[in-house]
Amino acid sequence: MINNFPPAAILILGALFVPFFKSKAKNWYVIILPVAAFYLISQLQVGSSWQVHFFGYDLTFLRVDKLSKVFGYIFTLNAFAAFIYAFYLKDNTQHIATLFYVGSALGVVFSGDLVSFYFFWEGMAVASTFLILARKTPKAQAAGMRYILVHMFGGLCLLAGIVIYITQTGTVTFNAMTDQNLGTCLILIGILVNAAAPPIHAWLPDAYPEATVTGGVILSAYTTKTAVYTLVRGFPGWEILIVIGCIMTIYGIIYALMENDMRRILAYSIINQVGFMVTGVGIGTMMSINGTVAHAFCHIIYKALLWMSAGSVLYMTGKSKCTDLGGLYKTMPWTLIFGAIGALSISSFPGTSGFTSKSLIIDGAIHEHLVWVWMILEIASAGVFLHAGIKFPYFVFFAKDKGLRPGETNKSMLLAMAFMSFMCIFLGVYPQPLYNILPFDVHYQAYTFNHTIAQMQLLMLSALVFFLFLPLLKRTETISIDTDWFYRKGGQLFFRIMDKSFNGLNKSCERIFVNGFTGSLTRFSKDGKARLALIPLVSLWLLTGERGKKLEMKKTKVYTDLLKGTLPVGIGAAVAAIFIMIIFFLS
Amino acid sequence: MNQKKEFDYFDRPETQKKLWIILYIACGLLIVSDFFTHRHSYFGIDSFFGFYALVGFASCAVLILFSKLIGRVLKVKEDYYDK
Numbered sequence: 051m052i053n054n055f056p057p058a059a060i061l062i063l064g065a066l067f068v069p070f071f072k073s074k075a076k077n078w079y080v081i082i083l084p085v086a087a088f089y090l091i092s093q094l095q096v097g098s099s100w101q102v103h104f105f106g107y108d109l110t111f112l113r114v115d116k117l118s119k120v121f122g123y124i125f126t127l128n129a130f131a132a133f134i135y136a137f138y139l140k141d142n143t144q145h146i147a148t149l150f151y152v153g154s155a156l157g158v159v160f161s162g163d164l165v166s167f168y169f170f171w172e173g174m175a176v177a178s179t180f181l182i183l184a185r186k187t188p189k190a191q192a193a194g195m196r197y198i199l200v201h202m203f204g205g206l207c208l209l210a211g212i213v214i215y216i217t218q219t220g221t222v223t224f225n226a227m228t229d230q231n232l233g234t235c236l237i238l239i240g241i242l243v244n245a246a247a248p249p250i251h252a253w254l255p256d257a258y259p260e261a262t263v264t265g266g267v268i269l270s271a272y273t274t275k276t277a278v279y280t281l282v283r284g285f286p287g288w289e290i291l292i293v294i295g296c297i298m299t300i301y302g303i304i305y306a307l308m309e310n311d312m313r314r315i316l317a318y319s320i321i322n323q324v325g326f327m328v329t330g331v332g333i334g335t336m337m338s339i340n341g342t343v344a345h346a347f348c349h350i351i352y353k354a355l356l357w358m359s360a361g362s363v364l365y366m367t368g369k370s371k372c373t374d375l376g377g378l379y380k381t382m383p384w385t386l387i388f389g390a391i392g393a394l395s396i397s398s399f400p401g402t403s404g405f406t407s408k409s410l411i412i413d414g415a416i417h418e419h420l421v422w423v424w425m426i427l428e429i430a431s432a433g434v435f436l437h438a439g440i441k442f443p444y445f446v447f448f449a450k451d452k453g454l455r456p457g458e459t460n461k462s463m464l465l466a467m468a469f470m471s472f473m474c475i476f477l478g479v480y481p482q483p484l485y486n487i488l489p490f491d492v493h494y495q496a497y498t499f500n501h502t503i504a505q506m507q508l509l510m511l512s513a514l515v516f517f518l519f520l521p522l523l524k525r526t527e528t529i530s531i532d533t534d535w536f537y538r539k540g541g542q543l544f545f546r547i548m549d550k551s552f553n554g555l556n557k558s559c560e561r562i563f564v565n566g567f568t569g570s571l572t573r574f575s576k577d578g579k580a581r582l583a584l585i586p587l588v589s590l591w592l593l594t595g596e597r598g599k600k601l602e603m604k605k606t607k608v609y610t611d612l613l614k615g616t617l618p619v620g621i622g623a624a625v626a627a628i629f630i631m632i633i634f635f636l637s
Numbered sequence: 638m639n640q641k642k643e644f645d646y647f648d649r650p651e652t653q654k655k656l657w658i659i660l661y662i663a664c665g666l667l668i669v670s671d672f673f674t675h676r677h678s679y680f681g682i683d684s685f686f687g688f689y690a691l692v693g694f695a696s697c698a699v700l701i702l703f704s705k706l707i708g709r710v711l712k713v714k715e716d717y718y719d720k
Contacts, residue, residue, distance in 0.1 A: 300700075303704075304700065304703060304704045304707070307701060308707075379644075380643055380645060419679070424679075428696075429692065432696045433697060436701070499674065503667065504689040505689070507687070507689040508689045508690070510660070510663050510664050510667055511689075511690045512696075512697045515697035515701065517660065519698065527714075529715050529717060530708070530711045530712055531710075539718070
């Protein structure tokens, strides 16, 4: 039984019981669930599966191979650390949403068919929205709404693509897609929405920084990394991904450099980091796929660590803008140290996990002789140190002392950060356990003298540039316009255009039909017969030479007589006779 | 936190001066150590002396200047979307 039990079920079913636990028992309970799921994943044999026959299709709720297992490990490991971090939190909504979210992410990586994959995919979108809404600020509510709308768009692209794909191929099995047609391209677009690939990336830096303190830690890991998993599963070697990935690496850096909010800096650096992974998928060799998976694994750890560190600062000070922060090394030394370990890891500093994982992707590009790709990845590596490696810790913990004296954050947060810091350094010094669980065999040594020196040169000179250019990097109280402008400002513009055109149309319709046409119809039915009768009479009077006041009096008299039905008999007959004559002459 | 005086080591000008010197020395040593590396050249350009140092320096400088430049257009006030 344990060999074909979907790990997603532990977290999703487990979530239902969260409200029954009180105070600390609740926190212990949610920590134990991912541990149980981790153990279950470790017991799953490669090749085992669990299928359900459903509406004529075989739905595979469990497909175990090395790729799904490695993502399963890191997803549960990160959830474990995040729940330790959230040990202070009593909010049922956030705990349940997190469990559903992580459970759905596990569902995605272990599902073997497109139908159940899609259901878990959408489950993630819904559950994650609650982690944003739970902040309960008007800004978070608005960002949450935009977040779910963008994901609905992505989900619909994905659904349309899946339907076309299933109709064309007749199978629901989810394996590497080779044909480039409408169906697979729509699936790819749906996935790239979640991977936060420009220009459909703005939901990430828009929504994640508005999430709760722990929500940010959770969110940073799953949506983008399940997208990376799905790309590895479905689209290895699609060359367009190299282009998209390279754009992402640079795009993330430039926006992170402009940004003032520390959690928004980290959000943009997710785009940058996922760019490396997407490039690795696009290269599509065993080495680069290994690199992508390893990098996703390490990235989840150090990115969660960075979000934890930023979250602690936000939790203690209530502030997240660099212009409000600074000098926190005095009162939050441990948060600084752990945050700095995360910052060094993301920068691939030798001795940290980023160095042992990202190098695989870059070497993958070198082995394929992709000179431009390699060049961009090296430039982006230097840029990572700039925006996430130094900028984040420098402006939050050093820079100008803003007089904040919050004190160190609580113990459970520090414990979670210590655990993640240990993982960063452990995998940086001894990456073999990670290499062993990668999808393909690894024969790679990151720590050659040449490679280490080259990387150190790249990083230290980046650091030098940062401090030399510091005046240019002075923080301003601004936000940066990104592609969400199109649906935020563009949405308002659209509303105004629609308002003007449709409501204008409405108004003129009212003028023409309601007031104009019906009005004249009413008037006609009221005195139409009188007016009609006057036409021949007046022409007759004009012929007989009636003019001026006399004509007016005659007209008024006949008009009122006609309306009241008090017309002398002769006139009626005369009008009838004139009409008959007119008709006779006309015909 | 028992000390009377707050820990403000990194605020002191002499510390900052020291850190600058350390940074310059580290960069210098790393560039000099390129004499001892025998990089296998993959693309020709990467075997140049101090290639990675140059990439690090130049690319970061360009990135900062570029983001500064487009920031003039893209940076807006925080209440931009509320209006």
